[in-house]
Amino acid sequence: MAAAEGQTSSQTSHDKASHDRTPHERSWHEIVLQTLKRNDIRLVPYVPDRVLTTLIKNIHADPFFTTFPTAREEEAVGIVSGAWMAGLKGAVLMQTSGFATLANVLASLAIPYQIPLIMFVSERGTLGEFNYGQALVCRTMRPVLDSLAMEHHTATRLDEFEFIVDRSIKQAITTQAPVALILSPLLTGGKVFEK
Amino acid sequence: MNQPTNTPARNTKIMNRFDLTSRLVAKLKNEEAVVGGIGNTNFDLWATGQRPQNFYMLGSMGLAFPIALGVALAQPKRHVFALEGDGSILMQLGCLSTIATLKPKNLTMIVMDNGVYQITGAQPTPAAASADIIAIAIGSGLANSAWAADEEDFERLVDQALTASGPTLIGVRIDDRPGTGATRRDPVQIRERFMLGLGVREAM
Numbered sequence: 001m002a003a004a005e006g007q008t009s010s011q012t013s014h015d016k017a018s019h020d021r022t023p024h025e026r027s028w029h030e031i032v033l034q035t036l037k038r039n040d041i042r043l044v045p046y047v048p049d050r051v052l053t054t055l056i057k058n059i060h061a062d063p064f065f066t067t068f069p070t071a072r073e074e075e076a077v078g079i080v081s082g083a084w085m086a087g088l089k090g091a092v093l094m095q096t097s098g099f100a101t102l103a104n105v106l107a108s109l110a111i112p113y114q115i116p117l118i119m120f121v122s123e124r125g126t127l128g129e130f131n132y133g134q135a136l137v138c139r140t141m142r143p144v145l146d147s148l149a150m151e152h153h154t155a156t157r158l159d160e161f162e163f164i165v166d167r168s169i170k171q172a173i174t175t176q177a178p179v180a181l182i183l184s185p186l187l188t189g190g191k192v193f194e195k
Numbered sequence: 196m197n198q199p200t201n202t203p204a205r206n207t208k209i210m211n212r213f214d215l216t217s218r219l220v221a222k223l224k225n226e227e228a229v230v231g232g233i234g235n236t237n238f239d240l241w242a243t244g245q246r247p248q249n250f251y252m253l254g255s256m257g258l259a260f261p262i263a264l265g266v267a268l269a270q271p272k273r274h275v276f277a278l279e280g281d282g283s284i285l286m287q288l289g290c291l292s293t294i295a296t297l298k299p300k301n302l303t304m305i306v307m308d309n310g311v312y313q314i315t316g317a318q319p320t321p322a323a324a325s326a327d328i329i330a331i332a333i334g335s336g337l338a339n340s341a342w343a344a345d346e347e348d349f350e351r352l353v354d355q356a357l358t359a360s361g362p363t364l365i366g367v368r369i370d371d372r373p374g375t376g377a378t379r380r381d382p383v384q385i386r387e388r389f390m391l392g393l394g395v396r397e398a399m
Binding site for chain 2: 043066068069070071072074075076077078079080081082083084085086087088090104105107108109112113114115
């Protein structure tokens with residue numbers, strides 16, 4: 001699910017965030033890290049994605065966080081659910097195809113038990129996808145979220161990203177309802193085939 | 196059904212889930228958390244008395260150990276037990292590696308192995324005739340994994356787990372009897388009561 005061929009464009013001129021950055025402008029992944037910290041989200045299990053590489057590296061480097069890979073995304077959902085019930089807040093990082101494995105755990109754990117599951121989903125399958133399977137599985141994501149009436153936002157712009165992340169985390173926790181924050185290639189640069 | 200394999204590791208007494216769960220609960224003196232996996236595993240936990248530190252899964256098959264891991268990470272001073280069926284853990288074998296890597300010393304995992312999906316009609320699991328769950332656990336990095344030979348051995352392994360320096364996994368062979376009780380299927384109350392029991396919430 002995680003590793004695949006191709007290059008992330010975040011190290012290339014495709015990186016939207018690095019184009020017209022002023023010295024004080026933060027990248028999308030800096031915003032995620034800082035907003036998690038500000039909201040005391042300390043536990044971050046993940047199944048990696050190329051787009052999330054820098055974010056994962058920086059979360060590992062920061063002793064504020066307990067972060068580690070899991071074998072499956074639903075395993076990570078179980079871990080943050082248990083941790084939240086025991087007083088430790090968490091968030092899960094994954095990519096689109098990983099989200100596609102979660103319908104059962106959302107419907108049988110996170111939603112009925114009213115657990116504020118916070119998910120960051122790096123969006124594959126659109127805006128330059130080179131793997132048809134990713135394009136297909138991406139189309140299942142929003143219908144699943146909508147069929148469960150789950151809160152979700154697709155972040156496309158850096159200027160509104162911190163607002164979306166910060167407010168969504170706060171809403172998830174106060175209403176005890178899951179949220180999916182979908183990181184569009186428009187925000188992250190995505191992953192493109194460069195051969 | 197429930198044919199013992201020829202592997203020496205499974206040359207153990209066939210015990211009973213409710214009896215073993217009762218023996219475990221009787222040993223809990225320090226508000227230890229107990230996470231009961233889907234189906235009979237949590238039905239029998241429920242039937243031992245509804246401790247506020249018990250959590251009952253009503254779905255999410257295979258996630259008892261990950262949920263318990265989350266509790267263990269959040270509250271390192273509280274010991275956490277997780278009860279899981281063999282069919283359930285087969286769905287989430289990767290979590291054994293995650294737990295082996297994180298090495299939480301306050302987590303004890305118990306696999307109730309009857310070789311069948313009892314609740315759906317006692318069909319054999321794909322592992323029943325071939326795989327050894329303790330060998331899988333050891334291969335996943337959980338060195339402190341063992342089959343309990345009998346009830347007395349189970350109690351001894353639980354005592355050891357409470358003071359172990361790393362996570363423990365105990366395998367028990369059980370009969371194919373159904374669960375003794377029936378958990379009240381009210382997820383919000385289950386979750387809220389668990390949080391009260393863990394000292395995270397105060398009663399309204």
